Each structure stands twice: as structure tokens, then as C-alpha cells.
Amino acid sequence: MTTKVNPAVQAILSGAAPRAAQLAAARGLLPLPQSDLLDVLIELRKSQDQEIAEAAETTLRAQKQEELLNAVRADELSPAALAYLASRQDLSRELHEAIAFCQQTPDEAIAELARSTRDGALLEIIAINQQRLIRAPEIIEAILQNPARTSEAERRARETRREFFEKERGARQIAEEMRARGLAAAAEFIEAAESLGPTQMADEGSLWLLATHIEVSDADVDDSWLPFEKIEEFIEETEAQRAAHVERLIAETQIEGEASPERISLIRRIMFMSVKDRVRLAMKGDREVRSILIRDPNKIVATAVIKNPRLTDHEVESIAAMRTVSEEVLRLIALNRTWARSYPIIHNLARNPRTPIPTAINILPRLYAKDLRALAQNRNVSETVRRQAMRLAQTRAGE
Known part of the structure; x- marks a missing residue:
């Protein structure tokens, strides 16, 4: 669903606009701001109507790079538009650098750019953003597998991987780092969790991924509706049952068109937690976590979602x-x-x-x-x- 305010843009993106309007938009004849125009063209290039698709592709290729650069630097473009521009190998390094610096650019688009570029200097810029590398370790692998990488890009990527993904450290130490980085709510959850210990969740990358999805502190959680000492009485699922729950949720996500690798990874990580930890996470997690746990087959977990103060x-x-x-x-x-x-x-x-x-x-x-x-x-x-x-x-x- 689009959030564009312009009704003409809404009609085009939803497919409700008449063919003549779609063709005019594909040819760049509608007076639209650069951000709206790119979103419309990117959508229309996937049209089943060959004339519309070809016109949209031609108009996209004709966009002036200077105007695109200004739009990127002004944070005017949508993640979809930024991902598209990141995939364009014919664009200038200056434009690709701006896309790499932009916080709105999807991580998966940066990973693909790191895999495909032959510009070592651009790889260095991508490697500088340690926070993004921690959040999306596939970018690290893309840098290290790219033959065009410079020694500096390789050094930064390897240091990040060694520091955050290869050291065998306990969940408590990781929680301390989270608190030092201002992720207090995540640290509270990691420290209290029972199913995130070294044997259950040795991958530090998964812990950091989970941390980005926790937004409610313990002080803001009202758990008076459920005495937590009673949770131990709940029957835990078997590994086979949890695996079945995961596959069901992934299937539903695919039907809804939201099956990104990151979401699937998050579903797997969450659904293999204990019931008690899922209940806590349901009350502390962000919108994406809530959208997963509201479908939890355990009604106590699903009920905890509607107790989340950010709902x-x-x-x-x-x-x-x-x-x-x-x-x-x-x-x-x-x-x-x-x-x-x-x-x-x-x-x-x-x-x-x-x-x-x-x-x-x-x-x-x-x-x-x-x-x-x-x-x-x-x-x-x-x-x-x-x-x-x-x-x-x-x-x-x-x-």
C-alpha cells in the first residue's frame, strides 16, 4: 500500500489509473516531483503492457544524474527508489556514494551494490558504516568476496566481522555493550531472556538483529495481567512443533509479499525462543515483531502483543x-x-x-x-x- 499523498501517484501505483494516464506517466509527461516520478517509473517498468514498461525504462534512463544526486542528498527518495538506483551500474561514483551514505537505502541494496561494484573506493565508503555492517552482515561478506576490494575496505570489513560476529562472548557481555550504545530496552531483554544463552543463540549477529527490534523498556511494560511465575507451568513446544510454526508463518509472509530474507531470519530466531521469552518480546518488540507474534499459535504470546504500549x-x-x-x-x-x-x-x-x-x-x-x-x-x-x-x-x- 502506498503512502503517497498525490492522488494521481496513488492511482498509478495501485494500478487504478487508466492506461492513457499510465503511458503519459511512463513517458515523463506528468508534472511530478522527482521522488514521485521515480516511484511511478520504477513501478511502471514492471507493467505487463510492453509499451508502458519500455517507456518507463527509457524515461528512467534519461533522468539527469545531477538531479538524482540532489534528490538523494536531500533525503527525498523512497527506499524503493534508492534500491533501484543502487542497482544501476551506469551511474556515477558520486551518486553511488550518496546512496551508500543515505540511511534510507535498504541494507539489501547496499549488499548488492557491494557485490556488483568494481570501484574499490566505493567499497571503502560502504565499509566505513559499521552500524550498517553489524545490522546486515551480508554486506561484510559481499565486500570480502568482491575482487575489487581495497586493502582498507577489507581491513574494515574483517575487523567488524571479528569484533561483532566471531568472538565467543556471553549474552550478558553483549547486553552490556548494547546498554553502552543506548540500547537499554534491548539490553534488559537479553539479560532476562532464558533462551538466548551461548548454547541456544551463539550467533552474536542474531542478538544484534534482535536488539534493533526492541523498543519498549521494562519500566513501560505492564505485566500485571500475567503472573510470570506461572509461565513455567506452560507446556513448551517441541523442536518439531516450533519448526512447523516457523514454516507456517513464513508461508503466510510469502503470501502477503513480505518475505524478505531479513524477515524470514527474524521469524526463525523469534519462534525458536521459549514461550516465556516470546511473551516478554511481544510486550517489548517493535511493529515488525508484533506482526509476527500476533500470529503465534500460543494464545498467551499473541495476547501479550495487545499489551504492548506501542501498539x-x-x-x-x-x-x-x-x-x-x-x-x-x-x-x-x-x-x-x-x-x-x-x-x-x-x-x-x-x-x-x-x-x-x-x-x-x-x-x-x-x-x-x-x-x-x-x-x-x-x-x-x-x-x-x-x-x-x-x-x-x-x-x-x-x-
Whole structure:
């Protein structure tokens, strides 16, 4: 889903624009800012319409590098546009340097640039950003495998790999480093976790990856709803069961088109944690972690996600429509007074076949008449809900 404000851009990116408008955009005839134009052209070059795709490719190739450079330096371009420019080997080193320096450039795009470039000086610039190398160790490997690397680029890459990925250090020492770097919430989690010890999680890179996804400190977590001393009573899954959960989540992620290598790696790392650690992570993790754990087959873990203080109304709206979420989660959403005042949320709950029938029935009187009529025809929900929706709709119509 695009977040572009320009309605013309929205229509083109979503495929709703008529062919004539798409062709005009592909030829660069629409008066769009550089950032919007690039996003539109990048999307249209993938069009099934050969004329549109070829026109978009031609227009992209005709973009002046000086204007592209200014847009990159001004942080005006989207990650998708930056990734595209990083893949262009015909661009100037100055432009590639700006892309490498830009924080919005996706890590995977930098890794690909490090693999494909034949410019040793550019590899040195990429190697300077140690924070990015720690976050995406595949960049380190790309630098070291590139025959064009300079001795300086190789030195920096090897030092980073040795310092952060090859030393055998305990989780507590790593947590101390996280705290020193301002990652207090992550340090708290690592120190308290039971399934992140040296034998369970020896890869320091995984610990640092996890640290980037923890945003809530212990002080901001309200765990009064669940006595943690009782968690030990919960039955842990077998390795085979956890592996099956991982494959299911990856499959769902692929269907949704979000199966990046980083997300798949994160899913594997999270789902092999203990139940107790997943509960803590659900309450402390960022949006990406929440989107994974809300699908956890353990309803206690999924419930912990909606106790996360950073959970937004927009996320709750999406969760209310999910058909792979625990019924208990949907019931608790409906009981939350703040969320129950949001019409999109209660509308999604009413339409969700996973919503417990008593919960859905209680929601129906708050729906608009047109939505009641639509729900009465919705074969995905239970017959009980459909009949009650029809009765309410008829009552309001005076039938």
C-alpha cells in the first residue's frame, strides 16, 4: 500500500489509473516531483503492457544524474527508489556514494551494490558504516568476496566481522555493550531472556538483529495481567512443533509479499525462543515483531502483543481483520473501550469469522445499516451472525 499523498501517484501505483494516464506517466509527461516520478517509473517498468514498461525504462534512463544526486542528498527518495538506483551500474561514483551514505537505502541494496561494484573506493565508503555492517552482515561478506576490494575496505570489513560476529562472548557481555550504545530496552531483554544463552543463540549477529527490534523498556511494560511465575507451568513446544510454526508463518509472509530474507531470519530466531521469552518480546518488540507474534499459535504470546504500549490503532484495525489470530485476542480487542470506539475496528471484528459469536453479536447494534445488510449476505461469517444482522437491518428499515 502506498503512502503517497498525490492522488494521481496513488492511482498509478495501485494500478487504478487508466492506461492513457499510465503511458503519459511512463513517458515523463506528468508534472511530478522527482521522488514521485521515480516511484511511478520504477513501478511502471514492471507493467505487463510492453509499451508502458519500455517507456518507463527509457524515461528512467534519461533522468539527469545531477538531479538524482540532489534528490538523494536531500533525503527525498523512497527506499524503493534508492534500491533501484543502487542497482544501476551506469551511474556515477558520486551518486553511488550518496546512496551508500543515505540511511534510507535498504541494507539489501547496499549488499548488492557491494557485490556488483568494481570501484574499490566505493567499497571503502560502504565499509566505513559499521552500524550498517553489524545490522546486515551480508554486506561484510559481499565486500570480502568482491575482487575489487581495497586493502582498507577489507581491513574494515574483517575487523567488524571479528569484533561483532566471531568472538565467543556471553549474552550478558553483549547486553552490556548494547546498554553502552543506548540500547537499554534491548539490553534488559537479553539479560532476562532464558533462551538466548551461548548454547541456544551463539550467533552474536542474531542478538544484534534482535536488539534493533526492541523498543519498549521494562519500566513501560505492564505485566500485571500475567503472573510470570506461572509461565513455567506452560507446556513448551517441541523442536518439531516450533519448526512447523516457523514454516507456517513464513508461508503466510510469502503470501502477503513480505518475505524478505531479513524477515524470514527474524521469524526463525523469534519462534525458536521459549514461550516465556516470546511473551516478554511481544510486550517489548517493535511493529515488525508484533506482526509476527500476533500470529503465534500460543494464545498467551499473541495476547501479550495487545499489551504492548506501542501498539497503534492502525495495527489493531489490521489485527481485527486477521483470520489467523487467536479468538481470545479478538475478544480482548472488543472489550477494550478505546478500540471499541473505533468504527473500522468493530466493523472488522464483526466481519471476521474468527471473532467469537457472542462478541460479534454484541458488536452488531453499533454497525451502520448498510454494513449490517452486507454482513447479512456474508457467507464467511456464521449463520447466527448473519441472521442477527438481517434482523437489525430490517428493524431499522421499519420492515
